[in-house]
Amino acid sequence: MFRQLKARFGSAIAMAVVGVxxxxxxAMVTLPQLQMIDYSFRPSLLPAEIGGPKDHWTLDNYVTLFNNEIHLAIFFKTLWSSVLVTLLTLCVSYPLAYFLAKVASPGQAALCLLLLVIPFWVNEILRTFAWFILLAYSGPLNELLLSMGLIERPIRYMSGDAGVLIGMVYAYILFMVFPLYNAIESLDGNQIRAARDLGAGSLRTHWRIVIPHAKPGIATGCIMTFMLAAGSYAVPALLGSPGSRWFTQIIYNWFFAGGDWNQGAAYAFMLLVLCIGFMSLVMRLFKVGLADIAK
Incomplete structure (x- = not known):
């Protein structure tokens, strides 16, 4: 990166950009994470006890997680639900990204992208509240389905995880669409036409040509969507039921409701390890490296 900046803007600007x-x-990423790790290995002490004989590294905060069956179940449930959100977002975003990259005209693509981006000019909390209204028991969605005769009684979308999944797919769809769009757009259209001329159907063309070419975009979108879903707090808090708690809500409670920053840091570090593990798994699954994802 430094060489490219130096060749384009000169040494002074390149050094300034790299320095910043x-x-x-x-200052904003590494040091806070290191401090969080340090907190996670220290017991929660009174201010007068900090720096004393009790102030030493311990695994008690992590033992608390593994000994608490409810919190551990929520941890694994968050893992599974985040994977499900990622898969649902991929299923919704792939056809849309392919349409924008290879089917739509430039004008149609620009209009669709504008329609996708405009709602995200609104704060995430307000967008989530909008879904809260739409998915309410007496909300517009149930009223519409009842008037069309598609359902006999209103559906409680927010009695389980359904509302959370819908809200998260909507909230993070752009983080999947744009990497897919960038990857598919670089595919030579002649390869698709050649496959069709040789008798390949649509599914086989996508499986053998489009998807292999779009692997870096798929990996990037999956990593970003999973991390955002696993670390989300607003969507589960607003659209989830009491029985569909997210692990981030437990972390929030440790930090702000319980005032135990050390225990909260241990839980947050476990969530960080989970996200790093998922990122490594996706990179290995799609056989891509950091350089491929950064393109």
Whole structure:
């Protein structure tokens, strides 16, 4: 990156950009994470006890998680639900990204992208509240389905995880669409036409040509969507029922309701490890590296 910046803007600007980026990564990303890790290995002590004989590294905060069956179940449920959100978002985004990249005209693609982006000019909390209204027991969606005769009684969308899944797919769809769109757009259309001329159907063309070419975009979209879903707090808090708690809500309670930052840091670090593990798994599954994802 430095060489490219130097060739385009000169040494001074290249060094300034790299320096600012380095300071941001160290001050805003690395140091807070290291402090969180340090907190997670220390017991929760009174201010007068900090620095004393009791202030030493321990695994008690992590033992608390593995000994608490409810929190551990919520942890694995968050893992599974985040994977499900990622798969649902991929299923919704892939046809849309292919349409924008290879089917739609430039004008149609620009209009569709504009329609996708405009709702995200509104705050995430307000967008989630909009879904809360739509999915309510007496909300517009149930009223519409009842008037069309498709259902006999209103559906409680927010009695389980359905409302959370719908809200998250909507909230993070752009993070899947744009990487897929960028990857599919670079595919030579002649390869698709050649496959069709040789008798390949649509499914076989996508499976053998489009999807292999779009692997970096799929990997990037899956990683971003999973991390955002696993770390989401607003959507589960607003659209989830009491029985569909997210692991981030437990972390929030430790930090702000319980005032135990050390225990909350341990839970947050476990969530970070989960996200890093998922990212490594996706990269290995799609056989892509960081350089491929960064393109």
């Amino acid at each position: 980026l380095g300071v941001w990564l160290i």
